[in-house]
Amino acid sequence: MGINLGDTFPNFEANTTEGKIKFHDWLGDSWGILFSHPADYTPVCTTELGLMAKMIPEFEKRNVKVIALSIDSVQDHQGWSQDINAYIGREPVQKLPFPIIADEKRELAVQLGMLDPAEKSKDASLWTARAVFVVGPDKKMKLSILYPATTGRNFDEILRVIDSLQLTACKKVATPVNWKVGGECMILPNISSEEATQLFPKSFRTEKLPSSKNYMRFTPQP
Known part of the structure; x- marks a missing residue:
């Protein structure tokens, strides 16, 4: 399964660290980024979420909402958020400036084609790859980047691409x-x-x- 450029992004429902959402309602008239992570309490993911927390003002300037996904529970996400905040030198609270989706059964990861066949967790389950999906205000997918679980993303490049997408859209x-x-x-x-x-x-x-x-x-x- 998966989703292609130009497809309407699934209007999924999910539990997050900010409560239950329906994706299209959550997105509203904004642009959106959904980025996925292999698991909570993993080192590369911690660096990525920490940097995203610092860069949120840059995305807000571009009218872009950010949402993450990891294949653990909301409770795990909240505990992990404390570590992430501490890692970037902030107060270790249980909240980041964007929601994290709980995908314990990997249902959304499967629906969106995010699984990494080369990387498995301790229980032999496939890890979620590092996907980046950019969705426009029209709810259609404008960009898809899929990194393996072992490679961290370049968020400066993601900002650059959003600038290009928003310019070339008009x-x-x-x-x-x-x-x-x-x-x-x-x-x-x-x-x-x-x-x-x-x-x-x-x-x-x-x-x-x-x-x-x-x-x-x-x-x-x-």
Whole structure:
């Protein structure tokens, strides 16, 4: 099972550290990130959740709600949250600035295609992979990244991708390799030069290539 880009994200119900939620209602008109973890009280996950707790203001600035998933109980999540807060130098309270879904039976992990066939827990159950799903306000999946359980994520890259997704959702541009906010964008191939002149009053430049095909067109970020 799993979910593909452009699919409507499942409107699942789940118990979390902030009570029971129905995903679409919880998301509202915001963008959302759901990121999963192999298990509570695991070292790499602790570094990730700690960094996310620190970075929440950056996601809030972008109108992005954050929710995590781990295959343990709400009670375990609350105890683990104390460790995470202590690890990042904060008061060791039982709450983080985002909810954590309890998925003890791995039902949601299976539904969303998150299991890592290469990594097993002590009881031989498959660990949940480190999935990152970005969901738009239209409840459709805009991005999927699936890391193995043994590899921690790069949250700076996730922020960069969200900036690109939000820009390209409303402007007829694409973002090139290693793009960051403020960098040049690329004009979509299906836009004619005449239309590009109207759409991009800051002008654009065309890279001259041996093929003479004028498809490499750059414009300042709209």
